[in-house]
Amino acid sequence: MDSALIPEGVNRCSFGKFAIGIIIVGGVLLWGVYAMLLIWLKGLNQTNMNDYYGFALWIWADLGVIALGGGAFFTGLLRYIIGKDELKNIINYAVLIGFICYSSALLILAIDIGQPLRGWFIFWHANVHSMLTEVAFCLSCYFAVLTIEYIPLILENRQIDKVPFFHNLAHNMHEVMAIFAATGAFLSFFHQGSLGGVAGVLYSRPFAFREGIFIWPWTFFLFTWSAAAYGPCFTLFVTRLTEKISGKKLVKQNVIDLLAKISGWTMGTYLIAKIIDTWYWATVSAPSMGFNLIDFYSNNSFYGIWILVAEIVICGIIPASILLTPKGRSNSTLLFTAVSLACIGVLLNRWVMVLQVMAIPVMTFENWVLYIPSWQEVATTILPVAYGIILIMISFRYLPIFPQERELNP
C-alpha cells in the first residue's frame, strides 16, 4: 500500500501490521494528551507538586531525556568535528533520537510552566542571572539545530528526493552540517552544564550544593560530561532494540564497537571525577554544613545508601568496565546489558539531583518529604515515550536512517 514510500532495497512489515502498532502506541499517546489538556485547562492543581516539590517528576523526565539525548551532540561532535567517519552510519539515528528527546523536553516544559501562552517571556523578559534562562536559550536553539539536522533525512525519502529542489536542499544542508554540529556542541555544553549548575548552586540544600570554579559548580561539568558519556549509550540501546524488534542487523559491529568504546572511556573518566566529587562532598562539603553522609540516606522509607551504590557502582562502574573491554563490547548480550545499565544510571543520577534534593530535610523541625506523582503527571511523562516510539516507527519505515541496512540484509 505504501511501498512507494519505503526506501529502495529494504524490507518492512506489512502496512496493516505497522498501522496496528501505531494504533496501540497512539492509544497511550492519546491518554497522555488527555492528561496534558487537563493540566492546561484546569491548571497545575492536577499535579501532586507542592511547596516542597516545585521541581518534580517532569523536571526529572526533562533532565533525563536531555541527558539521554546527549548522544546526538556528542556523536555529531565526533563525526563532524573530530572526524570519526565510521559514525556516519549511526549519526542519522542519533539525530532522530536527539530530536525526539529534545522535542519531548520542550513539550514537558510547556506543560510544566502552567501558562504555556507565556512561554516566550523567558526570551523577551529574560532573567540574565538565572542558569535556567541559559538552559531555555540553549535548549531552544539546540532543538533548532536538531530540526535542521533531521530535515535532510526527511528530504531523502524516496518520493520527496525525486523533487530536484528538495534533493538539492538535502545535499546542500549535508555540505554545511559541520557548522550546525559545532553550534549544537557549543549549545549542548552550556545547557547540559547549566542543568547541573542549577542543583550545584543551591547553597541552602547541602545535598546538592557543590564548590566549583568561577560561577560554575562542579555539577555543571559533571552533567555535561555524563551526558556525553551516557547519551551514546542510549543511542546504542535504541539501535539494538530496533534491531531486535525488526529482526535485522542495521549497523556494522565496528561502528557499534567504536561508539561503545568512546562511551566507555568517557564514562570511565566521568566516574573518576564523580567519585572524587562525591568523596569530597561527603568528607568536606557536607560536614562543613553540619551534615554527615548518612543523614542524606537514612530515616526514610525510600532513599537508602543503595541509591548511591546503584548509581555509581551497578549502573556506572560495571557498564563502564564492560564497554572498556573488547570482549565486553563484542558480546551482544553484555553490550546490551551495559548500555541498559548506563541509561538507568544517568536517569538515577538525575532523579537524585532533582527529587532526593527536595526530599531531604534541611531544617531541624523538618522531616523527609516523599512525593508520589499524580496520574496526570505520570501520563504526561509517558506521553513523550509514546510520541518517540511513533516517530521512530514512521522514520524507520519511510526514511533511509541506516546507510548499511541494505548491505547487511541482502
Added chain:
Amino acid sequence: MFPFSFEWIWDLSHMIFMGGLWYSLTILGLGMTYCILKTVIDTMHGKGGHNH
C-alpha cells in the same frame, strides 16, 4: 530581549546571555539562508540528479 527593550541594561550579564542567543540564532539563520539560496541557484541550473 533587545537593547531597545525597557528592561535592558548595558551590563556584562545582558551582553553575554543575549549576545550568545543572537550569535547562535545568527549562525543558524545564515546557515539556512545559504543552503536555501544555493539550492534555488542549483535547481535553476538544472542540478538534482546526483547522489549525496
